[in-house]
Amino acid sequence: xxxxxxxxxxxxxxxxxxxxxxxxxxxxxxxxxxxxxxxxxxxxxxxxxxxxxxxxxxxxxxxxxxxxxxxxxxxxxxxxxxxxxxxxxxxxxxxxxxxxxxxxxxxxxxxxxxxxxxxxxxxxxxxxxxxxxxxxxxxxxxxxxxxxxxxxxxxxxxxxxxxxxxxxxxxxxxxxxxxxxxxxxxxxxxxxxxxxxxxxxxxxxxxxxxxxxxxxxxxxxxxxxxxxxxxxxxxxxxxxxxxxxxxxxxxxxxxxxxxxxxxxxxxxxxxxxxxxxxxxxxxxxxxxxxxxxxxxxxxxxxxxxxxxxxxxxxxxxxxxxxxxxxxxxxxxxxxxxxxxxxxxxxxxxxxxxxxxxxxxxxxxxxxxxxxxx
Numbered sequence: 001x002x003x004x005x006x007x008x009x010x011x012x013x014x015x016x017x018x019x020x021x022x023x024x025x026x027x028x029x030x031x032x033x034x035x036x037x038x039x040x041x042x043x044x045x046x047x048x049x050x051x052x053x054x055x056x057x058x059x060x061x062x063x064x065x066x067x068x069x070x071x072x073x074x075x076x077x078x079x080x081x082x083x084x085x086x087x088x089x090x091x092x093x094x095x096x097x098x099x100x101x102x103x104x105x106x107x108x109x110x111x112x113x114x115x116x117x118x119x120x121x122x123x124x125x126x127x128x129x130x131x132x133x134x135x136x137x138x139x140x141x142x143x144x145x146x147x148x149x150x151x152x153x154x155x156x157x158x159x160x161x162x163x164x165x166x167x168x169x170x171x172x173x174x175x176x177x178x179x180x181x182x183x184x185x186x187x188x189x190x191x192x193x194x195x196x197x198x199x200x201x202x203x204x205x206x207x208x209x210x211x212x213x214x215x216x217x218x219x220x221x222x223x224x225x226x227x228x229x230x231x232x233x234x235x236x237x238x239x240x241x242x243x244x245x246x247x248x249x250x251x252x253x254x255x256x257x258x259x260x261x262x263x264x265x266x267x268x269x270x271x272x273x274x275x276x277x278x279x280x281x282x283x284x285x286x287x288x289x290x291x292x293x294x295x296x297x298x299x300x301x302x303x304x305x306x307x308x309x310x311x312x313x314x315x316x317x318x319x320x321x322x323x324x325x326x327x328x329x330x331x332x333x334x335x336x337x338x339x340x341x342x343x344x345x346x347x348x349x350x351x352x353x354x355x356x357x358x359x360x361x362x363x364x365x366x367x368x369x370x371x372x373x
């Protein structure tokens with residue numbers, strides 16, 4: 001019923017599940033600072049999680065259309081196992097964003113694919129076992145992959161087949177590394193302190209090279225990487241975000257009105273969780289406010305408590321906003337008036353934790369390895 005009422009909230013639901021699944025698995029391994037890489041057949045979805053909490057954003061896009069709803073922050077690029085290698089003007093090697101999709105898929109799937117894809121190149125490079133794909137349910141056609149790559153890429157560029165395959169892989173990995181820098185380095189965050197959690201059907205194939213590109217020292221790969229997004233959807237908490245727009249200067253705000261609005265939103269939030277049949281002991285309400293400098297057209301969301309809106313706490317809230325603005329944008333304007341734009345109450349129905357299956361090593365001394373630079 002909730003999905004039917006707000007269908008736009010289902011946008012990016014698969015990648016969102018991956019972020020949640022990756023975060024939950026990382027916590028079970030004692031890791032809280034991670035970058036998630038969800039590489040499937042068409043796209044690579046990348047997100048940064050700091051302190052065990054995924055970052056929420058109020059602005060996203062589907063193609064050219066803006067989405068102004070709360071969702072987990074991620075960067076999506078057209079780099080997947082099915083991304084097609086092609087030549088620009090017959091001489092410059094490019095990879096993606098067009099994809100072979102699931103039908104016909106990569107040439108090696110034997111479903112009529114005529115384009116060379118990243119998966120074909122991984123097969124030619126010896127990274128995939130042609131006789132044990134999908135646990136042996138499908139045999140990959142190495143000959144077909146080699147023929148397509150030779151005709152479309154290698155021969156026109158005067159390259160050996162192996163050089164062409166490694167070139168396609170290198171370009172795809174360079175694109176994903178750039179996207180990883182967008183969520184980390186470009187935001188002033190050092191990725192070397194983070195763990196790369198790689199999943200999706202193709203993510204683990206490229207995880208080590210991407211970690212090396214960003215000097216990351218640790219990689220975490222789930223035992224069933226293709227299922228992690230689905231696991232995350234099962235683990236996701238029930239979430240309703242209630243928002244009320246009240247544009248007001250922080251210094252001169254009507255305190256009683258703001259507190260009353262928060263009270264109304266709290267009642268709506270409790271009612272939403274009751275409709276979802278969330279038990280009272282699993283309900284959590286979080287309060288926040290969207291603030292901006294006067295004259296800006298974008299806001300920062302800061303967690304608050306109702307008492308922070310009291311007149312004697314305004315200065316403390318203003319200082320927190322200045323600091324968050326400095327962290328996010330590299331500067332703050334101490335003399336500029338601050339405006340409250342929206343008040344939010346987030347209603348959470350916290351799902352019970354799951355116990356991840358553990359497997360002990362037997363018949364050997366192998367332990368999880370960690371490669372450090």
